[in-house]
Amino acid sequence: MHTRWTDLWSTSPLFQHIQHIDPFAIKHSFLKLTLSFSKRLTGLIIGLRTRHLPLNQHLFRLTKTDSSDCPRCPYIDETVPHYLFECLHYLAARQVMSQALGRKATSLSHILTDPEAIVILVRYVNQTHQLKSTLPKT
Template structure:
């Protein structure tokens, strides 16, 4: 059996009833106009199966929204955004920051950012030392801010922090959240020998 086929080009939708009707129905579908169920084939009268991809996207967005709400209601939220503004919308930036660090460094960095470093203010709060005063200068409470930027006793070593930048390097938030500053920060901490009994190895090798 031999069939003869021919093709003809026509300008799209111009004067062709079938094309015009199809275009009209496509517009109705796009505007969410539904057909009456009794005119649909039986297979189309049932609810369409859920899209696995759409469900995953919805769950991901919903989980992220719930996690952000829980995080912003946390007592630690205000403290951490004071150190790192990116924590207002935490994603994976901190994981990227510590990904290449040795474990002692990443552990101490977390403690410095949360205020739970083994410095006297925190140790006094948990009952491990009798006073929150700085053991180096004995004039102020030994907070993370005091230890890193203000203690006069550690001033000879603070030139190591200035390598992080003459101005921005003197922001605690910048020092604790910028990857370029981390090596200078840990060289400073090592030079002070303040935490050497707890963190014996802060080298980057």
């Protein structure tokens, strides 16, 4: 059964994206990482990894919004990387995250796989108030 699932997963459109973030995603490392996390925090991490969050790029794909643009940055898609690393509206929160994580603050892979970085990521999400529906309670 595991072999069949692995074969099916490797043909999924999300496979390449997830593999880039966490090459061991189909192994037990994700389960080990999230074992002590709440359901909301696990959901946030999964949403960030799969890009299925209430950000306009995803909502536009689902026809829930008229545009994929960031509401604060005209003509720029509101994507996970834009939200975490580029949006000028969140510059202050991003600086706090950068000070805490150093050089690895711009590594999506690090932010979504390292337990200590995830704590900093949750602070960032809480400071921005952008993902209220998926916001982990701290």
